[in-house]
Amino acid sequence: MTSLQPGDTIGILGGGQLGRMMALAAARYGLHVHIYDPEGAPPAAEVSAQQTRASYTDETALKAFARACDVITYEFENIPRESLDILQNLATLRPDIASLETSQDRLIEKRFLEDLGLAVAPYAPVDRSDDIAAAHEALGRETILKTRRLGYDGKGQASLKGDEDCFAAWRSIGEKSAVLETRVPFIAEISAIIVRAGNGTAASYDIPVNTHKSGILDTSAVGCFTDFKVPADLARQAQTAAIRIADALGHVGVLTAEFFVTETHALLVNEIAPRVHNSGHWTMDACLCDQFDNHVRAIAGWPLGSTDRHSDALMTNLIGEDENRYDQFLSASDVQVHLYGKTEARKGRKMGHITQIAPR
Numbered sequence: 043m044t045s046l047q048p049g050d051t052i053g054i055l056g057g058g059q060l061g062r063m064m065a066l067a068a069a070r071y072g073l074h075v076h077i078y079d080p081e082g083a084p085p086a087a088e089v090s091a092q093q094t095r096a097s098y099t100d101e102t103a104l105k106a107f108a109r110a111c112d113v114i115t116y117e118f119e120n121i122p123r124e125s126l127d128i129l130q131n132l133a134t135l136r137p138d139i140a141s142l143e144t145s146q147d148r149l150i151e152k153r154f155l156e157d158l159g160l161a162v163a164p165y166a167p168v169d170r171s172d173d174i175a176a177a178h179e180a181l182g183r184e185t186i187l188k189t190r191r192l193g194y195d196g197k198g199q200a201s202l203k204g205d206e207d208c209f210a211a212w213r214s215i216g217e218k219s220a221v222l223e224t225r226v227p228f229i230a231e232i233s234a235i236i237v238r239a240g241n242g243t244a245a246s247y248d249i250p251v252n253t254h255k256s257g258i259l260d261t262s263a264v265g266c267f268t269d270f271k272v273p274a275d276l277a278r279q280a281q282t283a284a285i286r287i288a289d290a291l292g293h294v295g296v297l298t299a300e301f302f303v304t305e306t307h308a309l310l311v312n313e314i315a316p317r318v319h320n321s322g323h324w325t326m327d328a329c330l331c332d333q334f335d336n337h338v339r340a341i342a343g344w345p346l347g348s349t350d351r352h353s354d355a356l357m358t359n360l361i362g363e364d365e366n367r368y369d370q371f372l373s374a375s376d377v378q379v380h381l382y383g384k385t386e387a388r389k390g391r392k393m394g395h396i397t398q399i400a401p402r
């Protein structure tokens with residue numbers, strides 16, 4: 043695998059906050075960043091050398107972008123397959139198409155996980171509204187309908203309880219191909235954030251315990267900041283599963299697996315993200331090399347950095363108007379503040395995050 047040198051250019055598909063934090067990490071190593079995003083001046087472009095502003099299906103723009111970059115990575119998974127093919131022909135894509143294709147579609151993802159022998163919540167594919175009632179019954183009458191593609195932050199999902207109207211749920215997700223899954227009565231949600239290098243070596247971060255509000259991540263906690271102490275064997279199991287997933291995909295870069303922990307301490311994989319993840323933001327303030335840093339190292343073909351955690355940490359997302367309290371957070375001596383430079387604080391929009399730390 044070829045390695046980058048300081049002064050080389052990383053292309054990032056997507057200009058949101060994940061791209062922004064990747065770009066900041068790349069800058070530390072003297073790498074240039076070129077953002078590809080259809081929006082003008084997205085959060086990542088503000089801290090990057092260049093931006094191509096074009097649609098993800100603009101063949102001419104994609105080709106020029108590929109020629110301008112030494113390696114291309116991405117900060118979200120919903121890039122059209124045809125566009126990835128164009129890029130892959132002209133440039134090095136890390137992680138490559140296999141990682142994206144598997145995680146773009148919840149049904150393909152679940153089958154892939156089952157093929158690896160990993161447990162997922164009971165589910166059934168749904169292609170029309172008529173499929174739902176019987177599946178809902180079979181899955182225990184407390185279920186969640188999720189679109190196969192393009193869902194994030196709880197979007198594209200509908201909860202079904204008891205005899206609820208299946209057609210209403212179907213309509214609310216836009217009548218798209220979906221999966222129906224059992225609502226898992228979990229005792230905790232955790233995630234494994236791992237990084238895998240091109241030579242197959244991998245490293246894991248400690249396992250955060252995650253809480254959600256309205257389907258959006260609210261907090262991720264490690265160490266003293268969480269009441270649920272992840273047993274060591276469960277943590278190892280989650281990390282091993284995430285590395286197996288990355289190995290099977292030939293993944294290069296950071297990969298995240300989200301899990302439900304059941305009452306009997308069984309692990310069910312909820313979903314995977316072939317990228318840096320919101321539940322890994324605490325690593326920025328609690329580890330020598332954070333997830334963005336290690337992602338850059340991996341895609342650059344460089345040695346991975348330490349994933350060791352020097353502090354306990356509690357990451358809290360700033361959603362919508364939460365950002366307005368930034369000066370209050372700045373006054374706390376044990377809190378670091380990260381704002382994404384988004385201009386419009388829409389409801390449910392991730393505007394920044396804060397991390398409270400305590401020495402371990």
Ligand SMILES: Nc1ncnc2c1ncn2[C@@H]1O[C@H](COP(=O)(O)OP(=O)(O)O)[C@@H](O)[C@H]1O
Binds near residue numbers: 195
């Ligand atoms: N089968 C399920 N059982 C219980 N809770 C669920 C289930 N699926 C999703 N959730 C809740 O909704 C959150 C978001 O769902 P997820 O499938 O991770 O979609 P997204 O792509 O929006 O992150 C999960 O983190 C969890 O809190």
Ligand SMILES: [Mg+2]
Binds near residue numbers: 300313
């Ligand atoms: Mg999720």
